[in-house]
Amino acid sequence: MRTNRVAVAALAVGLVAASVTGCSSSKKKSGSSSGSDRGPITVVQGKDNNNVLPDIAALWNKDHPTEKVTFRQQSDSADDQLQDLEQHFQSKDSGYDVVSVDVVWTAEFAAKGWIVPLKDQYNLDTSKLLPATVKSATYNGTLFAAPASSDGGLLYYRKDIIPTPPKTWDELIADCAKKGSVKGCYAGQFANYEGLTVNAAEAINAAGGQIVKEDGKTANVNTPEAAKGLDFLVNGFKQGYIPKEAIGFKEEGSLNAFQDGNLLFLRNWPYADSLLNTNAASKVKGKFDIAPLPGPNGHGASSLGGHNWAIGAFSKHKATALDFLKFAESDEVQKLLINKASLAPVVTSLYSDPTLVSKFPYLPVLLKSIETAVPRPVTPFYPGVTKAIEVNTFAALQGQKSTQQALADMQSAIQSATSG
Amino acid sequence: MTIAGPAAGSAQTTPTSPPKAVARNKIKTGEGRLAWMLIAPTVLLLAVITGYPIVKALYSSFQKDSGLNAATGFFDQGGGSAGVSNYKHWLLQQCPVQGGGVGKCPPGTLGHEFWPSLSVTVGFTVVSVAIEAVIGMGMALMMHRAFKGRGLVRAAILVPWAIPTAVTAKLWTVVFDPNGVLNKVLGTNYQWTSDKWPARAAVVIADVWKTTPFIALLILAGLQGIGAELYESAKVDGASAWQRFTKITLPLVKPALAVALIFRTLDVLRMYDLPKILTGGANGTSTLSILVVDQLQQGPNSAAALSTITFIFIFGVAFLMVRIFGANVTGASKGGTK
Incomplete structure (x- = not known):
């Protein structure tokens, strides 16, 4: 009886040990190098x-x-x-x-x-x-x-209201006066997530600014050009050509707003094109068209x-x-x-x-x-860099800091992220 | 948890180890050895699945994260002792600056978010647990009474708790949408999930909605242990309803309440899924757990230091609460049966 119990206990230990070692050995893949580097x-x-x-x-x-x-x-x-x-x-x-x-x-x-x-x-x-x-x-x-x-990013516009799409930011802002019963004018993706980096980078690049230099680790965002770009978005919220609720927009939210007929202009990816024409709930079927993104002087610079x-x-x-x-x-x-x-x-x-x-x-x-697209910063420290852009842009859009302060903070945060 | 492991083991063996001489005798006869052999699989399993990760995380938290080699443009292997620099990074806000050395963490770095995250986490904990305790008590008292349709009410109250957190978060995203139900009902125009205070309120509301039933259930269990004769005699003595609540119900339900509060406190301190899905951790709703996961992408060793800090913090809070409430959380009997 006693030996029986001992045997059972020993068996239990053995089983656990076997399963543990079995676990580690199964992970190792037999690495027989065949010499040729062809195969499935x-x-x-x-x-x-x-x-x-x-x-x-x-x-x-x-x-x-x-x-x-x-x-x-x-x-x-x-x-x-x-x-x-x-x-x-x-x-x-x-x-x-x-x-x-x-x-x-x-x-x-x-x-x-x-x-x-x-x-x-x-x-x-x-x-x-x-x-x-x-x-x-x-x-x-x-x-x-x-x-x-x-x-790449595209500008969706209501061709029933605006026959020729704006080529520049100034034209876009001027067109906002013609929106009539449409609730808001322009929106992109401005929630605090990766899409904000995409939109901020587009604005900054379009104005001739840069975020990170070619070496992938030197920040170069605290410049007058970058400020001009970011101001397009910051002023949008201040002056109202970007509606207040756009601060919570991701792709889907912004698409819904345009589809409900609440926006004159929308920055979004090509996938929206067919959805806006096929969605049952879409109120803008056949009433919109697409154009390249506007910039300060002529067409802008899309993120990729x-x-x-x-x-x-x-x-x-x-x-x-x-x-x-x-x-x-x-x-x-x-x-x-x-x-x-x-x-x-x-x-x-x-x-x-x-x-x-x-x-x-x-x-x-x-x-x-x-x-004319510019890739988002090509850097091995991308997670840190995009975080720096997101957080500081978002604070500027919310009016918590000035454009200048946001760019200065972005500059030092990127610098810190890429010095790690 | 390293402390909890062996402690739990010895707690289990104490009842079976009488005074020394007898114990040695027992080992000779094989019964002591048998006891050890029987718990060996458990101990071994605990060591592998709990002990190893903790020790490994602790070890990595003192290691350097790999850095970029400026000459080649490739990452170095990393490793090597970092001393306590990973801890100083978080606690003393020391971030790397250009050209080497450390400086203050600028806004937009994860380091900068440590103290705000800590206070947000603590804030969530204090506010939600307080609200949950009050509402939970009310629900428990209601469920405890005998009335028609009590079963239905009990089931209805428990529904939110049965829904997975991720689903809860998604449900509330719909409610909190700027054009959603809540703004329509309240006639307000809040940006619920993209403005600081509304976003925080949103997390608390969703959390309270989901987990109050848990507290209510634990309190209800405590209530059911209170004999009806106590209330009857109090009534005979002329005690008012309020007096019966404060002098009988509260003291007697305290052990159950304490357990509920401690569990919930630890839960909220570790909260990740709800704010992650509801707000993405943006707008001042980033908890410590969210910060740990974000940091994992940027440097796992530094993340290990942060999770160790979080672990120690939560452990400390749990310890304090057990001390203050004198709660019987682990089920260990206090001088009772021995």
């Missing part, structure tokens, strides 16, 4: 809401029977995607051959040595691509990723959205991965992405493709927007 690859990206990945996989697998691609989908949220990538790279996971990185993470991943520089044996031809997208994939003068899809493909530094099949990157820049894949998932192409020539333009009439305007 895993491509990691966010959730595929439009079911476009099976098509891409079929297209690739047809020509690469021995180097098949497997897609691994992460969560829907950008924060979760970033965290997933960080964890897998920190543990040097060789299973992440190709990863989809948001344009703003690219510099950090490059500086941490998690993605492979696309030079020498991994050289990638970018001559067909939009220059702004290539810039967003470049860190310290080296290309680190292949642009996958792009995105989109994703890049990069080769994971711990991949065992880097040559195959590079082929996949080249494949992703092909017209075929780029067309698949816009047709099925509304992701704007990075290949310049597709913006004048007649079939695409008839299906997506915003493409020529979007091209203009992306051609």
Whole structure:
């Protein structure tokens, strides 16, 4: 009886010990280097809401029977995607051959040595691509990723009230007088989140200002140009051409306001175009059009959205991965992405493709927007830099500090974040 | 929690370890050894899933975060002893400045948000727990009375508590929308989630709505332990309703109330999900937990220091509260059965 109990206890200990060690050993992947860096690859990206990945996989697998691609989908949220990538790279996971990185993470991943520089044996031809997208994939003068899809800000305007869209901020402000029964005039995304960085960067860049210098770590935002840019937004709230509730707007909130007919002008991404025409609740169907964003003297400078493909530094099949990157820049894949998932192409020539333009009439305007786009600060300290922009811009928009003070604080906060 | 681990272990073994001589005898006979073997899996599991992360976090909090190598443009490996600099960063507001060295943390850095976050967290705790205690007491008294439809009222009161916090937060986002229900009903035009004080009020309102039932339930359990004859004799002696409440109900329900308050206090001090979803932590609603998660992206070792500070703070508050209320939280009997 007693020996029995001892045996049971020992068994219990053994089981726990086994499960613990089993846990740690299963994590280690057998790393047999085959010498050749070709073979099946895993491509990691966010959730595929439009079911476009099976098509891409079929297209690739047809020509690469021995180097098949497997897609691994992460969560829907950008924060979760970033965290997933960080964890897998920190543990040097060789299973992440190709990863989809948001344009703003690219510099950090490059500086941490998690993605492979696309030079020498991994050289990638970018001559067909939009220059702004290539810039967003470049860190310290080296290309680190292949642009996958792009995105730029557009000005949505009520063509039934304003027949010709404003080219400058002054014209936009003057047009506000004609709004009649429309409640508010202009809005973008001004809640305290990443979208505010996008909008603030657009205003600052349009006025000829800069946030971080080319080296990615020297702040250069406390300038008269930047002040002029930020003042466009600050004065909007002060003088009322931006409605008060816009301080809580994210993409969806601002879209709803425009769709309800409460805004004359809206800054948003291309995705809004089809929603405004198809949403059952939309009161502006057929009553709006799009134009490039205005600036102080002529067209403004959009921030750049989109994703890049990069080769994971711990991949065992880097040559195959590079082929996949080249494949992703092909017209075929780029067309698949816009047709099925509304992701704007990075290949310049597709913006004048007649079939695409008839299906997506915003493409020529979007091209203009992306051609003059300025990437958000390309810096390995992006989380700290965007926080500095968000918090101080928000305080200025709320009238808690002057534009001058906000920029001075932004300057020192960025400096502190990039000195870490 | 490192302290709690072994303490809990010894508490479990105390009843089984009589005076020394007998104990040695027991070990010889194998029963003591058997006891150890039986609790070994638990101890081992606790050490692995609780002990290891805490020790690791404590260790990392004294390590340097990796920095950018100016010459190569790549991050260094990081590591190496940072001394207490990660703690000084938060507590003394020392942020890196250009060209090396440290200076005051400018607005817009996470370091700058430490003290505001701490006071916001404490503010949320004091205000919500106070409101929850008062309303919870009222609800409990109501649920305790016998009346028609009592079951229905009890169920209705418990509904908010059964809803996951994330869903609660989303529900309230709709209510707090500038064009939403609340502004319509009140006839106001507040920017509920994008203005400092309304945003804070919004978090407190949503939290109170969700967790008051929890307090009410615990108080109700305490109320049900009070004998009806006490009230009857008080009535016979001519005590007013208020007197019966303050002289009988309150003192007798105090142990249950204390447990409820301590649990809720610790909960609110660790609050993350509600403000994260409702306001994104913006507009002066960033709690310490939100700050820790934000910092993780910018430097995990510094985040480890911050979470250690948070842990010690909450531990201290819990300790103080247990002392003040003399609460019987852990269920350990005080000189009763021994």
